[in-house]
Amino acid sequence: MSTIAVAPAPGRARCRLVAGALSPRVLHADDGGARVALVATGALLLGGDEVRIDVEVAPGGWLEVVETAGTVAYDAGGTPSGWHVRARLGEGARLSWCGLPLVVADGAHVRRSTELTLAARARALLRETLVFGRVGETGGVLRAVTRATLDGADLLVEDLDLGPAARRSPGVLGERRVLDTTLALGWRPVEVPAGHRYDLDGPGAFVRYLGADTHSGTGPALAATSWRADLDLP
Template sequence: MSTATPDTRIRVQRDASRARAQLVVGKLAPRLISRTPDRVHVGITAAEMILLDADRVHLDVEVGPGCTLHLEDIGGMVAYPRRRPQEPGPPAEWHVSLRLAEDARLVWEGLPFVIAESADVQRTTSVQMAAGARALIRETLVWGRSGETGGQLRSTTHAYDDAGDILFEDLAADAAAPDPGMLGEHRVMDSLIALGFDPEPAPGDLVLAETGAVARHLGADTHSSPLSGRLAVWRRDMTSSPSS
């Protein structure tokens, strides 16, 4: 995990009149779309051309007690080819820290994260859950732009609460040298991650030992994924299912 200081921050707190939102622009630019006393809708896009060689992006998000944050990607993200792919060098880094206070809610509708040919990316997502918190995260990883093979990615997702780990996943995949049993011929890995509530399951879903589930689709393109429709269903489940 990177120890670099976060360059982009989002803080939201519930308020009697309108929820408060503190948005700090770094390499990413969060923009307020709307807010109510207990809900904030924020769009997030790149503030500059990223991810290039050795770029380090760190987004830090905190959702206050009883508040709901709806994060919406605008434009997706591309990890661009390395300028000198034959020479050794540090990977581009993408780190996300999410902290949910008691009874907080987070919905993150992520757009595709593309690993271009010869790109080298280290990607981490950390989710800290307090009592009663719930999160729903859409994550779409795409190896290669149109006509490309795609680069290499090391991606770690770690969700936890005071009792310990809820989810830990560690993926290493290089489209130029695919490992058996990983992606096969697929170039798209689409995921829905539910934490703190039990969504409506389907065959093939990973039901977590703690409350939550992961739905995943491997395919040749993004538009064939069925998870867009299931996102709406899981958002309903997140709101309507009883507190654990």
């Protein structure tokens, strides 16, 4: 399991980094937090891989996670693999994680889960881009589950069955190959970028793009840039 823990401290924030399938490396730090890159230590995702990333930001701290490369879930003949993120944010903490695409190749079988626990006044900005199939492929099986709580109450619970048959159903993806989402949790952004924006019942919103390729839908990318300013990161 890879671990990133950040806590404010005089002069320079305290960072606890533990390498697993991904190796975290500090790019920048100040007294409030850090910008940390995730570098793969081997080929990912192969059948049987279980990538786990544990994140903790102490009260008042900030963390920006940077992925250095996208991820391909390779043909594993249906052998399952997993990508699991658990993040805990203390009171007033801020997290930005705008990930690079996950490509689900033919024969891959992936479970992807994201669990976020936000204390009062904490904020999190996430971007997740899912691509089904490499060139000439239709893509394998993906189950994507996201759950976020704010101050002990559910803020977002989403469970997407994105296997080949399910995602072609009406109202899911149809013939589209890309599901791109930028999510704001803990506040409701004022700016409305191009694309389909949905406000949560609590303080939060997301912009989602469904399409044939990653470069045609600008809404999530614009949201990631404009909403990041609301976090007041260095």
